[in-house]
Amino acid sequence: MPNRLAGETSPYLLQHANNPVDWYPWGPDALAAASFRDRPIFLSIGYAACHWCHVMERESFEHQPTARYLNDHFVSIKVDREERPDLDQVYMAAVQSMTGGGGWPMSVFLTPDGRPFYGGTYFPDEPRHGMPSFRQVLEGVDRAWREQRAEVEAAGGRLVAGLVEQGRITAGSDSPTAELLEDATVALESTFDQVNGGWGRAPKFPQAMTIEFELRRHVRIGDKGPLAIARRALDAMADGGLHDQLGGGFHRYSTDAYWLVPHFEKMLYDNALLARVYVHAWALTDDERYREVAQATLDYMIRELTTSDGAFAASQDADTDGIEGLTFTWRAPEIREVLGEAAELFGAAYGVTEDGNWEGVTVLSRVAPDEDLAASLDLAPDVVRTRLAEARHRLIARRGHRPQPARDDKALAAWNGLAIGAFADAAVALGEIDPAAADRYAAAAERAASTIIAGLLAPDGSLGRSWKDGRAVGRGVLEDYANLADGLLALYEATFDERWFTTARGLMDRVLARFADPAGGFFDTADDHERLVTRPKDVQDNAVPSGNAMAAQVLLRLAAWTGEGAYRDAAERAMRSVVSFVARYPSGFAHWLSAMDLALAPMVEVAIVAPAESPALTVTGPGELLAEVRRGFRPGQVVAATRDVAATAVPLLLDRVAIGGAPTAYVCHDFACRLPVTDAGALRRQLHE
Numbered sequence: 001m002p003n004r005l006a007g008e009t010s011p012y013l014l015q016h017a018n019n020p021v022d023w024y025p026w027g028p029d030a031l032a033a034a035s036f037r038d039r040p041i042f043l044s045i046g047y048a049a050c051h052w053c054h055v056m057e058r059e060s061f062e063h064q065p066t067a068r069y070l071n072d073h074f075v076s077i078k079v080d081r082e083e084r085p086d087l088d089q090v091y092m093a094a095v096q097s098m099t100g101g102g103g104w105p106m107s108v109f110l111t112p113d114g115r116p117f118y119g120g121t122y123f124p125d126e127p128r129h130g131m132p133s134f135r136q137v138l139e140g141v142d143r144a145w146r147e148q149r150a151e152v153e154a155a156g157g158r159l160v161a162g163l164v165e166q167g168r169i170t171a172g173s174d175s176p177t178a179e180l181l182e183d184a185t186v187a188l189e190s191t192f193d194q195v196n197g198g199w200g201r202a203p204k205f206p207q208a209m210t211i212e213f214e215l216r217r218h219v220r221i222g223d224k225g226p227l228a229i230a231r232r233a234l235d236a237m238a239d240g241g242l243h244d245q246l247g248g249g250f251h252r253y254s255t256d257a258y259w260l261v262p263h264f265e266k267m268l269y270d271n272a273l274l275a276r277v278y279v280h281a282w283a284l285t286d287d288e289r290y291r292e293v294a295q296a297t298l299d300y301m302i303r304e305l306t307t308s309d310g311a312f313a314a315s316q317d318a319d320t321d322g323i324e325g326l327t328f329t330w331r332a333p334e335i336r337e338v339l340g341e342a343a344e345l346f347g348a349a350y351g352v353t354e355d356g357n358w359e360g361v362t363v364l365s366r367v368a369p370d371e372d373l374a375a376s377l378d379l380a381p382d383v384v385r386t387r388l389a390e391a392r393h394r395l396i397a398r399r400g401h402r403p404q405p406a407r408d409d410k411a412l413a414a415w416n417g418l419a420i421g422a423f424a425d426a427a428v429a430l431g432e433i434d435p436a437a438a439d440r441y442a443a444a445a446e447r448a449a450s451t452i453i454a455g456l457l458a459p460d461g462s463l464g465r466s467w468k469d470g471r472a473v474g475r476g477v478l479e480d481y482a483n484l485a486d487g488l489l490a491l492y493e494a495t496f497d498e499r500w501f502t503t504a505r506g507l508m509d510r511v512l513a514r515f516a517d518p519a520g521g522f523f524d525t526a527d528d529h530e531r532l533v534t535r536p537k538d539v540q541d542n543a544v545p546s547g548n549a550m551a552a553q554v555l556l557r558l559a560a561w562t563g564e565g566a567y568r569d570a571a572e573r574a575m576r577s578v579v580s581f582v583a584r585y586p587s588g589f590a591h592w593l594s595a596m597d598l599a600l601a602p603m604v605e606v607a608i609v610a611p612a613e614s615p616a617l618t619v620t621g622p623g624e625l626l627a628e629v630r631r632g633f634r635p636g637q638v639v640a641a642t643r644d645v646a647a648t649a650v651p652l653l654l655d656r657v658a659i660g661g662a663p664t665a666y667v668c669h670d671f672a673c674r675l676p677v678t679d680a681g682a683l684r685r686q687l688h689e
Helices: 011-015 028-037 051-061 064-073 085-099 134-147 149-166 178-190 208-221 224-239 268-285 288-305 332-339 342-350 370-377 381-399 413-430 435-456 478-495 498-514 547-562 565-576 579-584 590-600 624-629 680-687
Strands: 041-046 075-080 106-110 116-120 464-468 471-475 604-609 637-642 664-669
Touching (some): 011 051, 011 075, 041 085, 051 064, 085 106, 085 116, 085 149, 106 134, 116 134, 134 149, 178 208, 178 224, 178 579, 178 590, 208 224, 208 268, 208 590, 224 268, 224 288, 268 288, 268 413, 288 413, 332 342, 332 381, 342 381, 370 381, 413 435, 413 464, 435 478, 478 498, 478 547, 498 547, 498 565, 547 590, 547 637, 579 590, 624 637, 624 664
Parallel strands (some): 041 075, 604 637
Antiparallel strands (some): 106 116, 464 471
8 A cells, every 4th residue: 555655756755655664755744753653764865766675675574574673663854865965964974973884875863853963875675784674773763762862852953052062163364366276176086087087996986077067177278287187087977888989978977986886766856967078078078978978968858858848857767677777788799699790890990808897797998099909909990990880780670678777766956957958058159060969958957957947946936945846845055056056057158049048047136135155155044935944054965066066167257248347256255164174075065166267367358239130049050150169169259149139138238239230249358348240350359368
């Protein structure tokens, strides 16, 4: 018989709707039940694509005796961390404080009023590897609650007080400096894995935000070192098993240090962030490999993550039919069956062996470049490329007949904002060389933006968190507002449709009004959000950019478009609040580094006014002036364009005219403007001053 989760929209919660555990969703009913029954709360937080969440469900939550014990002694609450990032953040901080580590599934025990007093992550069904069984944990917590109630409640109170103190971050007097960015660049180089690419050991995560900063450093200072580091990381990830060599897109992380065997879930945020940084790397270097990887990733997102209403789904599961990676791995006999004589070439290119490279199967990775294969087989490189493309096409067709991983269909405002930004930047970059792809990507971004705004943006300007099955769920948090605003501003620069600009500005105005911390920066929840045991304020990047760092970047760009000093002042206060953290831990604050780089470098503002009778402004043009401002990678530039100055809502365009009836560009560097130009060559010279 279904439990109380049956009425939810989250696929993760619905996965547990038929557990014998008497689950509650988080809410007043659950907290009231715990208070009325005077029982501790067992809070389980996870997400749909989490492998170990599924394991703990099979071992414990579907186990009748364990479920009965939970039902008799606890009030059990199940939370989708992607739907309630505020709860996830508060209670993950508690688990990390108690245990020194964290992860998912998160298992936390709370007093009836929500104070955490004990917790961990995955607990097995039987004691192993030094871990107690979940049943042992439950019995120990129940005994402590009955026999040592005062000590348990006091411990919860102390822990909450510590979390409140830990969350106090105030703006200092020190502003970001060029020296800070240089020191961070040196520190990131010193920890870079020169052999395998990337940062860290096993498990190794794709650090798109750090790579983005390295690209920006190269643009700002001309030093080849940051570019070399960025390229080594991008090349290693593109070649490895982390990258889906057939279907495009990237898995969550590598279980080893050399990018070979991934944890197979695919997350929207990873693919959006990585697609965008590969687009930027291609725009900067003209390396076609980066364009191919970016487009394959974006095409994967359109093909496999687009929901029926045009938004982007949150993730694909790591498991297929309970087996991790089943959809994505291969055995040599099947490769030969599908490819015939071409199997030898494909195996040499992608590391296919009889024994496999992981648990008897092969995770495809690029082990030999086309040129080396061509030389060893006495073939022309173009022939090798053509044959490998044909082989990939045949294998992806075979893979399509396999069982597929489950998809979490909820559309999150924050992650869709990242995706919209990636598609918009790709559309701009491809406008000249591949207009059809540019139009396709701009259309995908516009569909997602329209769906999220229609479903989640309320008339009062408040934003919801999650959209699924025609229902909005949850209150938007800081990252929802900031990420969506960032994506919409990128979409405005791609299409010059001013509704995207005005919506983005409205979102950030609400951030200033509802999320601001008087001490500097922003809380993760609005001032009218549900009151939790602490009001979270996360300034560190995790798998996604810090909402505070993203807000700072968006505010700096809005200041350039609008001339509003309040936007820049808020961004600078936010940056001053984290200078000491950035100096000590640059790898955890890469998006802040990009924000600080944006704040310290000259901002270039470009306004283009076209005659009213000229063709509509689109991602593919028209005109040489638009083409010029869209070339290359220019992170410190904002562009506005219109055919109707009288009706514009973008202050940068006000009082501009099309001189002599010709499209005219106005270039300003840090609020000092040059003479208007109508010639692309003159515009190029002004942009490069």
